[in-house]
Amino acid sequence: MPVNTFRMWLMGILFTLLTSGVNQVFDMRCTTLSHLIHKPFNQYFLDPSIFVTGIFVQLVCLPLGQALAAILSTKRFNTFGYIWSLNPGPFSIKEHVCVTVMVNCTSGGVYSNYITLTQHVFYGQTTPMGLQILLALGSQILGFCLGGLLRQFVVWPSSMIWPAVLGNCALFNTLHKHYDKRDHHKRFFWIAVTGSFVWYWVPGYLFRGLSIFNWVCWIAPNNVIINTLFGMNTGLGMSALTFDWGIISALGNPLFTPVCCISLFFRLSFHTEPFPVVVANERRGWIPSYVLVHCTSSLL
Numbered sequence: 416m417p418v419n420t421f422r423m424w425l426m427g428i429l430f431t432l433l434t435s436g437v438n439q440v441f442d443m444r445c446t447t448l449s450h451l452i453h454k455p456f457n458q459y460f461l462d463p464s465i466f467v468t469g470i471f472v473q474l475v476c477l478p479l480g481q482a483l484a485a486i487l488s489t490k491r492f493n494t495f496g497y498i499w500s501l502n503p504g505p506f507s508i509k510e511h512v513c514v515t516v517m518v519n520c521t522s523g524g525v526y527s528n529y530i531t532l533t534q535h536v537f538y539g540q541t542t543p544m545g546l547q548i549l550l551a552l553g554s555q556i557l558g559f560c561l562g563g564l565l566r567q568f569v570v571w572p573s574s575m576i577w578p579a580v581l582g583n584c585a586l587f588n589t590l591h592k593h594y595d596k597r598d599h600h601k602r603f604f605w606i607a608v609t610g611s612f613v614w615y616w617v618p619g620y621l622f623r624g625l626s627i628f629n630w631v632c633w634i635a636p637n638n639v640i641i642n643t644l645f646g647m648n649t650g651l652g653m654s655a656l657t658f659d660w661g662i663i664s665a666l667g668n669p670l671f672t673p674v675c676c677i678s679l680f681f682r683l684s685f686h687t688e689p690f691p692v693v694v695a696n697e698r699r700g701w702i703p704s705y706v707l708v709h710c711t712s713s714l715l
Contacts, residue, residue, distance in 0.1 A: 417503040422483045423510040426476050427517040434467045435521040441465040442524055469519040473583060476514050477590055480506035508591045515583060527554040611660065618659040626659040 487502035527550045534540040562570065569575050589600050618625035631645040631654040645654040657663060 416507045416509055418507070418509040418513060420503055420510055421499070421501045422480055422487070422506065423513050425483075426479060427514045430472045430476060430514060430518050431521050434469075434472060434518050435524060437465070437467050438522055439524040439528070467522065469515055469522055469583070470586070472518045472522075473511070473515045473586060474590075477506070477511060480510060480514075508587055511591070512587060515587075519583075525551045525555060527551050615659075615661070618657075619661065626657055626662050628656040628658060629654055630656070 484502060484504070484506045489500060489502045491498055491500045527547075530550065531542045531547050534542055589604070627647050629645065629647050632642055632647075635641045643650045646652065647655060
């Protein structure tokens with residue numbers, strides 16, 4: 416089954432440049448930094464940032480790979496003894512996985528940009544371009560280096576499962592196993608895509624109150640106690656309800672989050688009792704020093 420092919424590198428580099436560039440530019444539209452400077456807090460939820468995910472590329476590159484397999488030449492070339500071809504055969508699932516992995520590794524953008532942005536916006540400091548490039552490369556490559564050093568512990572064992580990858584794996588198997596067949600998997604997929612596209616216009620454009628359906632505060636909008644308990648922006652959000660999947664996925668996809676992770680707080684695991692249930696920013700200044708020392712020593 417071909418893997419290191421011209422099609423894989425062409426689509427991988429193309430989608431990597433597009434997704435990383437689009438996400439990095441539009442990330443400034445509504446991030447924590449931008450909403451602190453220009454936007455109120457409620458706009459962070461009502462106007463989530465535009466983000467191209469790996470699932471989108473995973474769906475798009477399959478028909479594109481099938482098209483390249485149909486139109487590219489099958490002529491073989493000999494380059495320094497290495498025989499290769501633009502079209503070694505049908506588009507394989509391994510090529511598909513490689514393209515998706517390349518996109519997922521870069522779609523999140525470069526986190527070190529927040530360092531230079533913070534220096535520029537809050538402190539008025541200018542960072543040389545060379546330092547920005549080296550900082551970005553160093554911070555990005557550091558993760559790959561740690562993954563390579565710890566691969567026998569976190570990569571090779573089959574029990575080391577990352578929950579967010581399970582959705583991609585199921586989609587890979589479904590697409591390549593049933594791509595040329597008409598069955599209930601494909602029918603259900605297109606029904607779900609069409610339904611989600613149509614429904615998005617309701618909370619996203621026609622009635623935006625469904626995005627944050629805070630019906631309790633609608634009853635008494637001027638009551639301070641009710642807004643403190645049930646308010647989404649200035650309260651505890653005890654009546655949190657939304658019909659917009661964009662709002663849910665903006666805070667993290669709940670389909671891939673294990674229930675045991677949510678129950679850690681209520682089990683007081685890792686000494687979570689000094690921390691609030693919900694907080695917008697990290698506030699550790701009020702925690703006694705002996706609690707931090709005790710937590711650190713217990714983890715080590």
